[in-house]
Amino acid sequence: MFSKARILCPVLKQKVMSAEAAAALIPAGANVGMSGFTGAGYPKAVPNALAERIKEHNTQIDPNTGEKPFRINVWTGASTAPELDGKLAEVDGIEMRLPFQSDPICRDRINTGKMNYVDLHLSEVAPYAWSGFFGNMDVAVIEVVGIREDGSLIPSSSLGNNKVWIEQADKIILEVNYKQNARLEGMHDVYYGTALPPNRKPIMLTDPAQRIGEAYLRCDTDKVIAVVETNSPDRNSPFKPSDEVSKRIAEHILAFFEDEIKRGRLPAELLPLQSGVGNIPNAVLEALDSGPYKNLTSYTEVIQDGMLKMLKSGTLAMASATAFSLSPEGIEEFDKNIEFYRNKILLRPQDISNHPEIARRLGVIAMNGLIEADIYGNVNSTHIMGSRMMNGIGGSGDFARNGYLSIFMSPSTAKGGSISAIVPMVSHVDHTEHDVKIIVTEQGLADLRGLSPRQRALEIIDKCAHPDFKEQLRDYFERACASGRGMHTPHLLNEALSWHQRFEETGSMLA
The missing domain is CATH 3.40.1080.20 (Acetyl-CoA hydrolase/transferase C-terminal domain)
Structure with a gap:
């Protein structure tokens, strides 16, 4: 179906199979860690095949037998996409979801009491998993750009909790997505120095541009039970131009920044920016890009269209995040000029991108x-x-x-x-x-x-x-x-x- 050029590990080449065959390896009631963060880097084929399997099973249940529906517990980095959350929720395939979602079908099932939902600070998900608060992870389904000769993985367009899921899962299914740009290789910084109390040590990150980890995800090839090849794009929401309300909010924030600089409470380059996803944050980024600022930095969760524009103009010197959240136009711009962005963007695991210690240290x-x-x-x-x-x-x-x-x-x-x-x-x-x-x-x-x-x-x-x-x-x-x-x-x-x-x-x- 695809060239094997992205699967270089001989052992894992032998485990390539269809999405349907891989989905058949996930049992009912399993705790399943899925990759994905804000619609980037989530598995596309296996969740869809699993949803079809669950649908077929659940529609054949005889209500008189008391047989329970086929459901799984889904853990991710953050929100994913209709191909994952939507498909599984539509067939009543999710018993419990964590730590963040934005799917309308999921939302409806949560609010009607048909799905359990654990809403968590994103920085706490990894420590909870390490401590076993969620229970044992049975299977991890992780999208990657490629697999190297030694079995290490080239991460995709999000890192999220992938490192944790790969470490914690008993079994691993990998989706190698040929649609993801191969030149993403090297843009990741995977830190392996975290620990639980009393063994924690300071995370020595003092600048958003600083590398403290590795470019690849370590992976025990013995735990990999399937490799699935895909060629599907991330969910890319169209970029919405700022409306007048958003622009006025942005104007108030920029006026506040200017006053803080005059008072000596902010440097001229501000401090590292963290920005949520949406119309208003993008309006703020647009306003910053049209202002007098240069060489700003960002230490945030997601790279949005506005940040690409700021990097291109020099308003932003670099951006550290855990995932992309780009429109179709943003994806096109990124792919076209990926060599320019390679040295200006770092993607980190979310237990680092959202780490309270680092947010406090960087200000x-x-x-x-x-x-x-x-x-x-x-x-x-x-x-x-x-x-x-x-x-x-x-x-x-x-x-x-x-x-x-x-x-x-x-x-x-x-x-x-x-x-x-x-x-x-x-x-x-x-x-x-x-x-x-x-x-x-x-x-x-x-x-x-x-x-x-x-x-x-x-x-x-x-x-x-x-x-x-x-x-x-x-x-x-x-x-x-x-x-x-x-x-x-x-x-x-x-x-x-x-x-x-x-x-x-x-x-x-x-x-």
Whole structure:
């Protein structure tokens, strides 16, 4: 089917088989570690073949026998793609999912109680796996660019938890994807010095451009039970040009950076940037690229289109991440100019890209999205109306708690203005007020550093709330202050979540 030029290990050449044959080696109830992070570097063929096998099995179950459906537990780096999450969820093939997902079918099954979901800080997944908190990993399914003569692996377009899965799994299935650019070889930095307490040692990384590991993944060839050849692209979402709301948010952030530089609290080259995925973060990157900045650095999770543009223009000197998250145009640009990018991009395992110690040492500027924030600075980034999971916390907590600056961004309203992103009390807390330094909407930027709770409330209402909700928020705050229940963080407990209840009952948070 394909040239064997990418499978150079003689032992593993003998294990090449079809995706269907490989999928047949995964038993029901297995803990399966899949490669993949933000739609990059995930296995394409085996999950699809496994979904077909599960579908056939489950449709033949006689309900009178009490036989259980065929399901597996799926562990990844982060989100994957419809060919993996979507296909397996569609056939009711996932019992439990971790640590992050963005698939609509998965989301529906999680929120209807048909799938268990463990939402984790991405930096914690590897230590949890090493400690055995998830149980034993039965099978790892890992996409790679190629297999070297000694059995070591050339990583694909994401590293994520691949190193951990390969180490922990009893059995390994490799997908060699010929669609991935062979020139990815050498762009990875796989660190093998991590350990659990009490044996941990400092990770000696002091600059985003620094290499501390190896270019390849070590792999015990005895554990490899199948090699599958594929030729399929990553899921590439089209790049969306910044809308006016995103541009205004970006303008507020750039004005803040300029002021911080003038005050001597940020260097002219800023500090290493961490940016979540999405329209608003890309708008910030676009604004930085059009500004006076040169030789910036990034220590983040994903390389987005905006970062490629910044690397090309010289605004960004280098970017360290664990995966790509590019549009079709971004992929084309990267492949066309991969030799230019080779010395400017490093991909690391996510236990290093998201490591709290390194984020604190480098002084990362963390920029992430939010669903809602309350008037005291607590942030909900995962749950809709307190109960319904959106995607997950991802890496935002790794950087927000440990970065030099934690910036959370959002439009001030949602659902056509019927929902306020600024509320009296968040319906779910992912990032406490102690970890949130800056909140930004298109209305303005609230700098919460050094402010007491009541001062934060006034700053957030004044700077970030939409005009339609400002007076409503002020009224709540003033009545909470006058209630006599306590003046440190004033709340009216019988009203704190009434905005969410009002929305669910009437379709609007407006009183």
